[in-house]
């Protein structure tokens with residue numbers, strides 16, 4: 001980890017204090033937007049505790065290219081409880097990230113899932129003979145995961161790692177980094193829990209996906225940073241990794257259709273397009289070619305970071 005980095009100063013990833021302002025938004029507008037999109041009204045006390053100023057800036061770090069909001073406060077437990085109570089934040093049973101990681105893990109390997117949610121990934125892993133345990137701070141998620149038979153610790157990775165140093169073949173964390181105010185202590189702790197030669201898998205939303213996918217959730221206090229594929233090698237370098245590899249999720253059919261309609265409104269009826277695009281085995285051929293031509297990408301980015309043996 002670089003020596004000049006101090007908590008709370010400059011870029012949360014590389015510590016560089018130089019940045020360009022991408023946009024500004026009032027916190028009042030963000031709170032309204034949550035209401036419009038998800039029908040959730042947060043309590044006045046919660047809003048006040050998570051509103052550090054009138055306006056927040058989206059800054060792009062001139063060192064590593066990470067986009068981060070400043071000022072911003074991470075949502076935390078009470079915020080997520082209110083989201084879950086309003087049904088605005090649902091756990092997903094399956095996603096691209098899960099299969100990508102599982103295809104790289106062998107039965108018998110020991111795995112830790114940081115931010116295990118309702119245990120969907122751990123259950124999927126267990127069905128393939130992979131011994132996993134999870135960390136989850138939300139009591140609703142932790143309860144659901146335990147009901148499915150998962151071993152869940154209600155601890156942060158910073159508290160957990162010192163009790164289990166160099167213990168896991170695989171540490172993974174799906175869509176967690178973008179919620180953190182200080183990703184570096186989190187990353188250092190995740191790294192410490194890995195055995196020598198172990199692999200760290202991290203996924204984040206890809207900020208280069210189509211703009212209409214960006215919602216109120218991509219703002220504080222929900223997401224505090226926005227990532228593109230460019231920052232992921234910097235993570236590996238920071239951890240002094242043996243090697244790393246980045247995967248970009250391909251776009252969904254829905255994203256392709258939206259993009260086509262936007263570019264050539266009224267050209268080919270969406271119904272016919274949809275029928276052509278989903279006709280297997282043609283589907284993958286079409287989506288691959290269209291993705292390359294239109295420069296589209298799906299929701300997520302994945303990085304595999306290997307610890308020196």
Ligand SMILES: [Zn+2]
Pocket residue numbers: 011012013014015016061062063064065066
């Ligand atoms: Zn940076």
